[in-house]
Amino acid sequence: MKIIAVGMNYRLHCEELHAGEPVPEDPVIFMKPDSAILKDGKPFFIPDFCGQVDYETELVVRISRLGKNISERFARRYYDAVTVGIDFTARDLQRKFRAEGKPWELCKGFDNSAAIGEWIPVERLADIQNIRFRLDIDGKTVQQGNTCDMIFNVDRIIAYVSQFCTLKIGDLLYTGTPVGVGPVQIGNHLEGYLEDEKVLDFNIR
Template sequence: MKILAVGMNYVAHCQELHANENLPKEPVIFMKPDSALLKDSKPFFIPDFSRQVDYETELVVRINRLGKNIAERFAHRYYDAVTVGIDFTARDLQRRFREEGKPWELCKGFDNSAVIGDFVSVNKFKDIQNLKFHLDIDGNTVQQGNTADMLFKVDEIIAYVSRFFTLKIGDLLFTGTPVGVGPVSVGQHLQGYLEEEKLLDFYVR
């Protein structure tokens, strides 16, 4: 199982963190190892190597078929379920790595940095490109988005990444975060919602 993720996929988020950069012309792809996965409402422990770990709330898509060089018009056949996830980012490390022109897997792919909630069938929704999702921390909404605002749609991303990687059953695709990212601290209670259904629920330790 591999975890694929998309960076800079919402315009407002690009302006939030990368205001001096042009919008991407094609999906910005990075990966997380399987050891990054955190599920079943287990707590997230802030790592000791970072002073600022940010939440990034995202729609996560689960791959259900083996595929390579998938045409965009057929991409919808290759996933069966979605959920809300958190792409945790060691922001202080990311800033340093970017300034130094170095790879930044360490700030994105560390253990338990890919949190996922409960999956629900895509058949439950009329259009996954028009889904609202949001994150609450301690009962207050801190980030919200709509998949309609993606720069690169889910099917487009799947077609793109399958040119480079063979997609396998159980692979996960984090589809990018909207504006409103921010740091977490010990003791906080995070809850993620897709439409009005709570799918993600865990604590920061």
């Protein structure tokens, strides 16, 4: 199982963290190892190697069929469920690596950096490209978005990624975060919602 993630997929988020850079012409892809998964409501422990860990709330798609070189018009056949996930980012390390022109996988792919919620079958959703999602911390909404605002929609991302690597059953696709990312602190209680249904609930330790 692999975790495929998309960066810079919402215009306002691009302005938030990458002001002055052009909007990407193709999906910006990076990977996380399977050891990054954090599930079943287990707590997230802030690692010792960084000074700032940011939440990035995202719609996550579960791949349900083996596929390579998938046509965008058939991509819908290759996923069966969605949820809310958090792409945790060691932000201070990311800034350092980017400034030095070095790869920054370590600030994205560390252990437990991919929190994942409970799955909702796509059949329950009228349109995957018109889904509201949000993150509450300690009962207050800190980030919210709608998949209609994506620069690259889910089917386009799947078609693009499958040119380079075979998608396998159980692979996860983190589709990018909207504007509003920020740091977490020890003691925070995080709750993620898909529409008005809570699918993610865990604590920061």
